[in-house]
Amino acid sequence: MLLTIRKKSQGWVAWLIVIIITIPFALFGINSYFEGAGQIPVATVDGEKINAQTFENAMEQRRRFFRAQFGSNFDPAMVDNPQFRMQVVEGLVSNRLIQTYAQKQGLRLSDDALRASIVSTPEFQLEGKFDEDTYRRVVSARGYSAEGYEQQLRLSGGIGQLENGLSDSALVNPLEVDLLLALTLQKRDADYTVIASGGEVQDEPVSDEEKREEYANNEARYMQDDRLKLNYVKLTLDDIVNDIELDEEEIEQAYEAGKGQYRKPEARIASHILLGVPRSADEAKRSAILAKADALVARLNDGEDFTALAEEFSEDPGSKRQGGDLGIIAKGQMVPEFEEAVYSMAQGEISAPVKTEFGYHIIKLTALEKESIKPYAEVKAEVETAEKNRLARTQFSETAETFRTLVFEEPDSLEAAAGALGLKVQVSDWVTQTQGVDDFSNPRVRAAAFDSAVLNDELNSEVIDISDEVLIAVHKNQFEAQHVKAFAEVEAGIEALIQQRKVAEKAKLSGEALIADLQQGTMQDEINFDSLPELRSEVTDLVQRQVAEQVFKRQWSSGETLIEGFSLSNGDYAVYRLKGVTPGDPAMATAEQRSQLETQLANRDANNAYRLFSESLRNSADVEIFTSALEDDSDTVAAQ
């Protein structure tokens, strides 16, 4: 081999070898030879890896998002399940593809646009102006060099241009708008009647064979999922609050220290006389009313009784009978002009006419109580509770720490933790992975209960915060694997089910008989039909919605009356008569309806364009996703 190379390395082969050696350096630089290969990829996109760290970061971001959305109802299984993980990887792949595309196609922000974008970013500004030092500091705090950040921004700007370019050029076919408007405005003349399930459900006889047959044929329906009974210890803030005793002196001290909180706010009590001004009133009418108001003010100032005049002249039906009394005027309760007047008046003062959207108000401030601090006697109970809570909270975090430590250090039973804290070990009802009552309605508690450490290794769970006032730890008491429930256990349910079916079947039969009668015109009794709203968009309740769904699907030809029926979701039977169809006229649509639909269609096209583009990139790329790497991730998450 070497010999051949040596011989051939004379002449053209020598040239070739040197060229071949040079090329990689020119293309990739020397870096490629030194880059580590240690990272495990979750996927490769055209040979480029998406490593596990990137994936885990994306997952963590989702977890944080969901936790923020769902609060204490957050269930880790929402995020840590195979489908979701797959979705996240697909998202990363799609991002990578678009990035590569933008890079290859030279999509980027121009220097000017880049500068404009950086200069206008608030984080990089000092006193409202771009500041070079601030910029460098903020960027390096995010782990970029200025150059690296600008490169990144350039590229993401380019991707933004692509997205906007695809969505801003969305087209709407005006004919489609007309078609859809015509369909939404289409009117159908129909009425319907509901035939309630025939007879009382519990009167239906059900034979033993029927029940056995249902049971035997539908095992899946009568399956009991894996379930657990759990020992649990619960530590609540209330437990601690109840243990705290305060003597008189302590309560008084707490009152003195926190006096500021026990304020009685300023209270202004006012009466008014309203002279209404209709919206349509012209200037002349308006000033006539104002003149009348002025005259009333003059009479009041001459000493006439406010209540009497209010009863006589006020046009506010709510208050006139009380002599115009409105009670306490809290802030934000009245229109601003009114409130402003009330809050600038002295006690007993009568205002000049105040103009608001309702008309002219003459206001009297009948009482003014200054803000004050409530006396001790009045708030003693309140202070006591607040103080107990405050003390309990401090104590709670300490106790919680002890609780966590004991649960962790004595993992074979909860007795130690319970004993030390004076709590009881309680036993739960059955809990499945998806269902539980009380504290076990919290998905995080269930997830902990079915965690392998608790389920298989029979260890204590960790302490779970149901809220910041309730902590719980669980330990396996009894486990029952998935099985078909015993016949006796489900017999009553089966009976009810079959009864319901029979009753629905009866309703159907009488409905069908009614249809036949109606069609042949051999009706004996008068049946009450309710009319269905003509427009599908005006349909309200569940029954109407189901009827409309059928009615608006039927083909109808002029002159006929269609009489048909179907079973409703609750087992009742609906019979409807379709008597006419009036095609919608797009010209009758309001401007708002039209523009709404146009926007909807434009958004749809924009959305489709972007998805289509992504799908196309995905199709022509060589993507490999390593599902095993994803599963590994779930294990490490569960173990954490």
Added chain:
Amino acid sequence: MNDKIDLGMAEDEDLVRAKAWWKENGSSIIGGILIGTTMVVGYNFWQSYQEKHASEVAVLYEQYIQSSESGPALDALLDADDKASYSQLARMAAAKSAMDSGDAEQAEILLKAVLESKTDEGLRSVAALRLATVYLANDKQEAALNLLDAQSDKGLSLFQARSQELQGDIYQQNGDSDKARALYSSSILVMQQLGQPASLIQLKLDNL
């Protein structure tokens, strides 16, 4: 002594041989290095040229997007590089403006240009659906059907679903309810598989 002489002889021989080898191959090696260097320099030069060109095109695109007088800005962009993705995005934007001002013919020309450009499949698929929409708005059903037919084998499920809906619209308008029904139904099916809303298609289907 002999040893020494031998050694000297050997050195001399090696030298002579090396010289002879160099005489024979030297020019090849120098040539190789020269060509290699030229290629590296050339490649770098080419790359920086590409980079500069791409920057120019990006600037022209920004100018087009921001310009109020879009005609000349579009021409400038297309003159600079009518194969760039930017140019296709600009053409699609221009097609929308043309449609907004009622000039369906112009929109057709622009979208056709995207379709015929050698740009990527993604942009071409988007342009194809939009061109079909323009045809329909302009009452050119035949042209729309031919276009969708010619583009049918892309293997893109979203394209297929949208294409079926558009075809359904055509058959529905021509009173061929059976065909329209089949097309709408299959479009809904694909949309649902993709997790995309299909209520408008359902509305059209219900009416048939």
